[in-house]
Amino acid sequence: MDEHHELDEVAVATYEFALRTGSFGDEDVAGHLGVDVRLVAEARKTLQDMRLVASAGSGRAVVALDPEIAEAELVTPLELSIAQRRREISSIHQQLRVLSAMYRARAQPVAEDVPIRVLDDFEDVRREIDLARRRCTDERITLQPGGGRSAELLDQDLLQTLEMRERGIRIRTLYQHTAHASLATRAYVRQICEAGAEVRTAEELSERLIIYDRKLAFIPKERTGKEPPGAAIVTDPTIVAYLYRSFESVWQGSQTFDIGGTAEYHHAEDLRMSVIRLMAMGLKDEVIARRLGMSTRTCRRHISGIMGEVGATSRFQAGILLAKQGLGQDDESVTVS
Structure with missing residues (x-):
């Protein structure tokens, strides 16, 4: 089955009718349920796709099938696909960890000795953020000043945030009140909050800030053109602790992000x-x-x-x-x- 089908009320009633009568035609079910025959035809198609009914001989009538058998037929290919993906992921991890150890042995000691590193290229910053996200074990906090963010950025961050929540990482994000006016931002906030993230808004925020595990902070450089700016990567414990306390101070005085349909007016x-x-x-x-x-x-x-x-x-x-x-x-x- 290439796509996921939902069993609506008509489909369930059609399946129940098939069990009771032994077989059915679309017109029979439509007359019994008092619905348009086209709805029954759609329900029959859904039931057929889910292996819950099959044609009875050469006629137009169909009969009900065992849901447990249908479940096995539908789920088994998906489970095999998941198992294959897991083997591929494991293979990638095993192959790259050897090279990663070689790279860290040469590059990491230099980086760790520098409490503040400044990267001018945004792509370098993005790679460092991706690495910090994968290594994160406890919490990510973010300050997002300005209004709503672009749908493209939100789509990318959504997948990353949900993955972190699946690992049990605490997520806290602060927006400004004006972010309520963005439909894309409200939709994003709704989804990550359903996964357990915490999002609030405040009247004024400073520059953007990201902190991972209270140990690693990203502070963007001043934007001088249209291209995304670089950033300073801070590992100095005193500075990171100060930035974290500053975030907490604003967080305590902020308001829960209202994701209601009229939130922009609140x-x-x-x-x-x-x-x-x-x-x-x-x-x-x-x-x-x-x-x-x-x-x-x-x-x-x-x-x-x-x-x-x-x-x-x-x-x-x-x-x-x-x-x-x-x-x-x-x-x-x-x-x-």
């Missing part, structure tokens, strides 16, 4: 107040957008709406009005640029 008021607060601090549009994880265009749309609410004709006037109303003020002094 933080609308929080987002509005965040924009107001940063406006009142005198920050420019680009800075506000970066801190809240949204595009500059989206940020300016929020600012325009807020200016309309307070009756301001300029950003300067809006800042003064917001300051007078006490909106967005905190312990920091309010300035207007």
